[in-house]
Amino acid sequence: MTQSISIADLMTQSGVAFGTSGARGLVSAMTDRVCFAYTCAFLQHLATIGQFSPGRAVAIAGDLRPSTPRIMAACAAAIRHMGGLVDDCGFVPSPAVAAHGFAKDIPSLMVTGSHIPDDRNGIKFNRTDGEVLKPDELAIRAQSVALPDLFDGEGMLRDAQPAEAPVDAATAYIARYIDYFGSQALSSMTLGVYEHSAVGRDILVALVEALGGKAVRLGRSDRFIPVDTEAVRPKDQALARRWAGELGLDAILSTDGDSDRPLLADETGAWMRGDVLGILCARTLGLRAVATPISCNSAVELSGLFDAVRRTRIGSPFVIEAMNALVDEGFGTVCGYEANGGFLLATAVETAGRILPALPTRDAVLPILSVLVDARRRGVTLSALQAQLPARYTCSERLQNYPTAQSQALIAHLEQGPEIHILARLSAMFGALSGPANGIDRTDGLRIHFANGDIIHLRPSGNAPELRCYTESDNPERAAILNEYSLSLVRDYKVPGTT
Template sequence: MTDTVSIADLMIQSGVAFGTSGARGLVVAMTDRVCFAYSCAFLQHLSSIGQFAPGRHVAIAGDLRPSTPRIMAACAAAIRHMGGEVDNCGFVPSPAVAAHGFANDIPSLMVTGSHIPDDRNGIKFNRTDGEVLKPDEQGIRAQSVDLPDLFDDQGMLKDAQPASPLIDAATPYIARYVDAFGAQALSGMKLGVYEHSAVGRDILVALVEALGGEAVSLGRSEKFIPVDTEAVRPEDQQLAREWAAELELDAILSTDGDSDRPLLADESGAWMRGDVLGILCARALGIRAVATPVSCNSAVELSGLFDAVRRTRIGSPFVIEAMDALIDEGQASVCGYEANGGFLLATPVTIEGRELGALPTRDAVLPILATLVDARRQGVALSTLLAQLPARYTFSERLQNYPTTQSQALIAHLEEGSEADILARLTGMFGSLAGEADGVDRTDGLRIHFKGGDIIHLRPSGNAPELRCYTESDTAERAAQINGGALALVGQQSATG
């Protein structure tokens, strides 16, 4: 007995839908039945484009949040139901399972909610040759799936599923960077590793030591901590300053939950912004063409370091599309990075005669290592490396528990009328913070430019009920001040209707 379900309808019914990084939703909504159906739809779509057939392997991995093992089991059951073989990579970073899939020309999926709290989770899908892009998401959404009679009334699997043997995806991932940078690349550096609940915490320690550095393990937690690299928690800011002062560290390394977004603090314990880290990594690797979302620091253009900079909507699928376009235009070395620091390497690069292959999915390890190795090569502290870039600073925060519909209504209101009306309305709302508005960019959300050089960018989150606010100014303090003020004004307007 089977039950035919439309994925488009299931997304509406369950509330588990595609955002900018795959399917995400509340854990209570991500029943085994929902996760099974989405995994089947993913493989059906890949079958339609010649990337999956019965007998083919599919790699699977997950992060360390409590619901992940159950969801992995449901996804593995779906792979077997579709006639596939499961490559169980266990609990490894998203880029590690993706790299395993790309290297073996097989699909892969990662069960992760990334940086969001553990009452939510998600599934990130990869094709055999890269991340799923927007047309793939549409293809998955268009599927109808015949579900077998495996689930109880609550949508959970009635019987325990067999465990698949573990596949080692961590060792090749570590070797990728040791082979590229060399065994003494971090020699003489004392590096703290803020482990918290990141799935790649042990890999970071292993990499530091394999590259000749001294690793100091810090802040390991068996309880999931939602570390957001775009909105670092005040307690994590304080911890980093204390660790740097007490332990005399050259830097502190960390990642988000599924270890595809980096966090790197300098010798004072100040966390570096992900979009600045992206610039430093691209420079260190000798990249000539960059794709990056519209929300990222404008120092990438002002630095004059790159032959081409392509701005995109927010989300790795859009960055990947822009990277592909740059390659088609004849650019020989291409990368992408996001405001969260995730770095995508579209073309191979050579590091002191050693080749590092492309990995066109968001990665946390490469920007951390490339920047540290560059600082060591120049014989300077990380803060000095940062000071070599134009003085533009970004800051981001969000209003949590702010429904997407409310965010969309706010932006629609701000965009009513003629361009003159819009600028006048924006000046009226934000003028006390940033002066007169003189331009807007609608690439993704509403990015407002002010005559004094400040920027306020409002955007509904693609994967959580949040309103994101990105700001940019000539000092870090002012960028943070404007951000807090803008969110306060938005909150006041929402409260008064």
């Protein structure tokens, strides 16, 4: 007996919906039935565009949060139900399973909640030729799925099938960087690897050693730690400073949970901003055109390093769309990066006869290695390398457990009315620190420009009940103070007409 269900209805019922990086929700809501249905809908959509048919393989992988193995099993059951074969890549980074899928011309999916706490999880879907984009998400949402009678009253699979023989996606992912950078690219460097619960922690160590560096393992954890590369925890800031001081490290390497967002600390233990890594990585690779979200550091334009810079909404699907447009316009080498540091390579890169193939999905390894290799080649520290860019500094933090509806009501109120009234309202709210507001940008959320050069950007999170705040100023201390001040104002601000 089968039951037909609309994915749109299931999203409403379960609360598991598409955000900026796949479908995410509470683990309690991500039952086997929900995950099975979403996977079937994904494959049904791909079948309509010729990217899936019975007998074709689909790659799956996952991060290290406790709920991931169960969800992977539900996704695998859905693939088999749709007549597909399962390439079980195990627990590897999101970009590794994506690269495996692209190389084999098969779809792939990654079970991960990325940087968010482990009471939540998600599924990130990839087409055979790249991440699913917003039109694909709409098509998946429009599907209806005939669910077989495989689930108990709690929406869990009654019978778990044995896992397939494992497929190795890690070796090719590691070789990608060894082949391009060379076996001595990091020689003489001593690098700490903050492992915590990142799924790519062993791959990072393997890469450092394969490229000639010395890896020092730090902070490995059997408990999932929600490391957010845009809002590094004070504990992680203190750990990095201590490790750098005590161990004499050239840098400290880390990633978020599914290892598609980088963290790189300089020789003092100061974590570098992801959007700075993006600029430095693009410079090292000699890329000519860049797509990046509106929230990223304006040093990318001020540097004069690139022939074209396109600003987008926040989220890799929007960055990919802009990258594709730049490629279509004839720019020979194109990339994208996000404020979280994830780097997307739209075109292949060739250096001294070595070719780095395109990987148009968020990756943590490339920006980390590129910046380290460039610093070593120039004979400078990471802090000195960063100082070569225009003096613009960003900071990002968020209000957690801040309902999305509340965030949306705040933004709607702040941007209500003619622009002259909006600027007056924003000047009154934030003027004590930044003076008069002289411009706004509504590309994604509300980005406020001030006459003194400060920027405050408020945006509801796309995948969690959080309000993000991005700030930019001419020194890091001021950017941090501006961020703290802005969040405190927002936290206490009462939108007229709300309870």
